[in-house]
Amino acid sequence: MLPLPDAKPLPISIAERRRLLEVARKAIVSAVAAGRVPDLYNVPGEAVRRCGVFVTIRTGRVLRGCIGKPESPFPLEQTVARCAALSALDDPRFPALRAEEIPGIEIEISILSPPVIMTSEQIEVGVHGLAVSAGEFRGLLLPQVAGEYGWDRERFLAETCRKAGLGPEAWRDPQTKIEGFTADVFSEREFLSGGAASSR
Incomplete structure (x- = not known):
């Protein structure tokens, strides 16, 4: 057990999870089309919540990219968008994701508790x-x-x-x-x- 009772991730509803996955996919599509990761994402209407996030991209069950931030000063959806784009283009273990690969990828999001x-x-x-x-x-x-x-x-x-x-x-x-x-x-x-x- 974790030694602190509040060391839990933010509660994320099913609707919010779906929304975050949509944000991640849109960010990946935009970043791959532009060939770069924007400095800042503006996500309309998001709640100002902040926590650590990792976004994992797989093709089939094979890892294709995973980048995150253990802690982030930015709102949650903005952090998800940026981590998704970085996972697609800037994971040093893999070449940048290509546009033709996007239909076959699966996105996974991890919302972290405070360490x-x-x-x-x-x-x-x-x-x-x-x-x-x-x-x-x-x-x-x-x-x-x-x-x-x-x-x-x-x-x-x-x-x-x-x-x-x-x-x-x-x-x-x-x-x-x-x-x-x-x-x-x-x-x-x-x-x-x-x-x-x-x-x-």
Whole structure:
């Protein structure tokens, strides 16, 4: 369990989830057409809510891009739009998304809770995401990643350290900060299949 009772994502209704997925797809289409990520997105009529967001793009079940902001000073829909465009064009692991690929992509959004400092023993695989930091090095993995790869707690910690550019055992160092968070995760697949999006 997370040690703080308020370390939960913002409640997101089914209608809001659908709206955020539409915002993400429109941002991807616009960014790919323009060939760049706009500096600022204006999303009409949005509520001013702020939280961490990651947007994942897949083709089939294969990762095609994933970029996010653990914390954001911008309103939620604006953050979703920007992260979606960045995932399409600026993920350094992949070439920029092409227009002809867009009909075949699936978009997944993760709305993050505020991070809280945790010990390694408090981490619950499948529930918590991780952020590990030491000095200028910082890495983050979403809660669903450990489940997708079948990792146990120690492997999850090790892989998050690698993501930070640290050695896999760096989490054992008392000077390494371990933070946990939860995420409300929903995707287009859940709506296309006729079901309501659910928290994961």
